[in-house]
Amino acid sequence: MRWKRFTLPLLLLFSPLALSQKQYTEAACLLLQHQIVQFAAQPNSHNYLSAKREVDNHCLNPIPAPVKDVVLTNIPAKPVTVSSVKNTVTTKPVNTATATKATTPPPVKPAPAAAPKPADVLKGYFAPVAALFGAILALLGGMLAMLLLLVIVVVLIGFIAARYGARIKGAMEERALHKVLVKELPASYQHYRNLVIPTAKGDFTEVDHLVLSPFGIFVIEVKNYRGWIFGGEKQPQWTLQRFRSKHPFMNPLHQNYKHTQAVKQLLGLTGKDADSVQSIVAFGRHAEFKFQIPPNVMYTSLVGDYINDFYQPCFSDEQMRMFSARLNMAKAGKKVLRKLHMQQFGA
Known part of the structure; x- marks a missing residue:
């Protein structure tokens, strides 16, 4: 094949x-x-x-x-040697391996590493400890700042509560009553808050709430007390007991009597018309009555129902316009009158 x-x-x-x-x-x-x-x-x-x-x-x-x-x-290049006798060029053969080895630079030995100093060794040993200690200090500093801020907030709250606590609680209960009146009373009823009006003695008094309606004028005193309430309709002072501490306070019916008299004077009410000004004392839900309370002393949530029970007209439209105008004037000058009211307490 x-x-x-x-x-x-x-x-x-x-x-x-x-x-x-x-x-x-x-x-x-x-x-x-x-x-x-x-x-x-x-x-x-x-x-x-x-x-x-x-x-x-x-x-x-x-x-x-x-x-x-x-x-x-x-x-x-090396110079070329020319022979004078034989006129021939003589060159020496070059070994390739030897030439390559000659041209290659010898390897450079790395310099021996310097021995670490004792200080550097200690520094490297304690570096993690120092970092941990710094982190602990930063954490403690943050906790201390938070604790200091918390103490400042608590002290500030305590100062505000001690100085303005009663006023703040009263304002909160007045706002609660305002919501009840707006929700439960007819829209035609006129509602005034914190009116400062003059009295017959020439000083000023502040009315917490006033409701103007064709069926009567309702002057409301608001109390935001917590605890047991002891007293009587004609006693000059009532007592608030909370745990073992007891605090006497002025009979709110007597206090509101001054307010009703000031309203009668402002609106020029006399005789039968003056009887249409009703006094109401409203307590917050944290109060507990330990006596037989009068009909016009009640909890805030019941004020709307109490006013709605009056349905007999007692004022004409002309009187209602006059009452509204005078109350609006008092409302417009409330800031100035309140300043005068505070000055009388300062005196």
């Missing part, structure tokens, strides 16, 4: 190469011979035997190194 005619000569050609040992280069053989000389004193050592075996097997016919011209771009 045709393929056998070409395959057989190729096998005959490459068989000597396949059977022969691979030969090293001259440079590799020189290194192996140097190793043999170095370990000649130890002929039984692994290094000697290994190098001897490699030389015997692979350095019988070493491969010569190819001769190439070495081009050194960073070294100036």
Whole structure:
């Protein structure tokens, strides 16, 4: 067959190469011979035997190194020597391996690291401790600032409660009554809050709430007391008891009597018309009465129902317009009159 005619000569050609040992280069053989000389004193050592075996097997016919011209771009050219006798140029053959080795800079050994100083060692050892201590100080500082802020807020709240607590509680209960009146009374009823009006003695008094309707004028005194209430309709003082502490206060019916008299004077009511001015005392839901209270003393939530029980007309339209005009004038001058009212307490 045709393929056998070409395959057989190729096998005959490459068989000597396949059977022969691979030969090293001259440079590799020189290194192996140097190793043999170095370990000649130890002929039984692994290094000697290994190098001897490699030389015997692979350095019988070493491969010569190819001769190439070495081009050194960073070294100036050597002058050419011209012989005067034979006029021939003599040049010395250059070994490529030697030239390459000569041009390669020796490796630079790294400088030995300086031994750490004791201070640096201590500093590195205590760095985590210092960081932890700083974090603890920052946390304590934040907690201390929060605690200080909390103390300031508590002191401020205590100061406000001690000085303005009664006024704030009273204002809250007055607002609660205002919501009840707006929700439960007819829209035609006129509602006034915190009116400051003059009295017959020339001073001023403040009315918490006043409701103007065709069926009567209702003057309301608001109290926001917490605890047990003891008293009587005609007693000049009532008593507030909370736990074991007792505090006397002025009979609110007597206090509101001054308000009703001031309203009668402002509106010019006398005789039968004056009887249409009704006095009401409203307590918050935290008060508990320990006596038989009069009909016009009640809880704030019941004031609307009490006023709605009056359904007999007692004022004409002309009177209602006059009352509304005078009350609106008092409302417009409330700031000035309140200032005068506060000055009379300061005196």
